Amino acid sequence: MTYKLISSTLCATLGLTLSSAALATQYPLTIDNCGLKNTYQHAPERVVTIGQHETELMLALGLKDKVVGTSVWFGHLPQAYAKEEATLKRLSDNSPSFEAVVGQMPELVAAQYTYHVGPQGEVATRGQFEDLGVHTWISPSDCVGKSVTDSSNSDGARSVPYSVDLIYQEVTEMAKIFNVEPRGKELNQQLAQRIEKAQLAANSKALRAQNAKVVFWFSSSRLKGDPWVAGNSGAPAWIASALGLKNVVDTNQEWPAVSWETIASDNPDYIVLAKMDRRLYPADDIEKKIEFLKNDPVTKQMKAIKNNHIIVVPAMSLNPSLGNVEAVEEIGQQIGQFK
Structure with a gap:
């Protein structure tokens, strides 16, 4: 019995060694x-x-x-x-x-x-x-x-x-x-598993069936100027698609400047805001972003603001990165809490 156990252990160890050597x-x-x-x-x-x-x-x-x-x-x-x-x-x-x-x-x-x-x-x-x-x-x-x-x-x-x-x-x-x-x-396996779990938590099929719309605001050179929002081909668009959401900004530019009047006309259901420590621009400050959205005569009429469907995620999670998985998780979780 002892011999068999030792042999099994040696075989397992040898197998791991050979596998590591192959890689x-x-x-x-x-x-x-x-x-x-x-x-x-x-x-x-x-x-x-x-x-x-x-x-x-x-x-x-x-x-x-x-x-x-x-x-x-x-x-x-x-x-x-x-x-x-x-x-x-x-x-x-x-x-x-x-x-x-x-x-x-x-x-x-x-x-x-x-x-x-x-x-x-x-x-x-x-x-x-x-x-x-x-x-x-x-x-x-x-x-x-x-x-x-x-x-x-x-x-x-x-x-x-x-x-x-x-x-x-x-x-x-x-x-x-x-x-x-x-x-x-x-x-890579861990990332894929986390994405799948987040999709289930957000009930992405239901969101897709509702044609739920979203806009992603990163920052702006002027707080009351045109915001830099995510286009339809970058990381946020992939995040939106993974969750069954439709990004309202239709351009292949990654972070174009789009007027709030144009965004409001699409009346998004959710707005995702980038939070960061950086302070290069006025709209880098998350508190100023939220205050603007709730008080501006145009933005405060959007469904996302009226329903307080404001989602805050780390800025890095909206750029191509490992953080994209974190964004899928956090956005999905917060949308689940809204329901």
């Missing part, structure tokens, strides 16, 4: 990221993140010890990462300088947005980093099926609607770069 990254590894092929000789040991999503992704993959600097923060990470967040080195809450990033001697700079590390990079171009032997990574969600050539405040347009599949892709590729593929697979 181990083979270096050198070449990956095409947003049109640039990078070859990794080994898993990067020093990483600077430019974008809150990239920071959260590193933590979610168990790679916190490799993060030597972070930047571009809208607010706090999910509670699960509160202790780890407190020990992260912040180079800047907004865009860091090129010198500050290079000063951390990174092997990899991981950026959430092309406008930070791209052809017109606010921090630097990819070429500037590559000339120093530093690899760069841009979230596929900010380049696949997306144009960022326009100069508006809309954050670019999408020729292909955003899907959480782009986040799954990024998780898979980053896990491969850092030789933690089992963690990547587990993370």
Whole structure:
């Protein structure tokens, strides 16, 4: 009996070892990221993140010890990462300088947005980093099926609607770069399960049958001016679709400026507001957003405001990120409480 037990244990252990070996990254590894092929000789040991999503992704993959600097923060990470967040080195809450990033001697700079590390990079171009032997990574969600050539405040347009599949892709590729593929697979499975559970909680089929409408307000350059609201091809549109809601703003621009008169004419059933610590614009303040909506002669006539169907979520959850799953959960939960 003892022999059989030992044999079974050895076989199980051997099976896990062989499985892990099969998933181990083979270096050198070449990956095409947003049109640039990078070859990794080994898993990067020093990483600077430019974008809150990239920071959260590193933590979610168990790679916190490799993060030597972070930047571009809208607010706090999910509670699960509160202790780890407190020990992260912040180079800047907004865009860091090129010198500050290079000063951390990174092997990899991981950026959430092309406008930070791209052809017109606010921090630097990819070429500037590559000339120093530093690899760069841009979230596929900010380049696949997306144009960022326009100069508006809309954050670019999408020729292909955003899907959480782009986040799954990024998780898979980053896990491969850092030789933690089992963690990547587990993370993607967890995300998919959370989405399915949130859809059930919100009764998405019922919302779709009701043709329930929603608008997502991120911010505005002027509190009483045209708001930056989500178009029909970005992350909020995917969130809306996952929950059986219809986004009222019909454009492939990610965050276009649309008049309140136009939004009110569609009379949305729900309004989702982005909450953030950032204070670059007057409408970054969530309390000011709510006060405006309840008192403006146009907005206060909308069904969403009359019924107090105001939903507040973290700003990052409305940008392509792991947080999209959190948005589906929170919006679904709050809608369930309204019924």
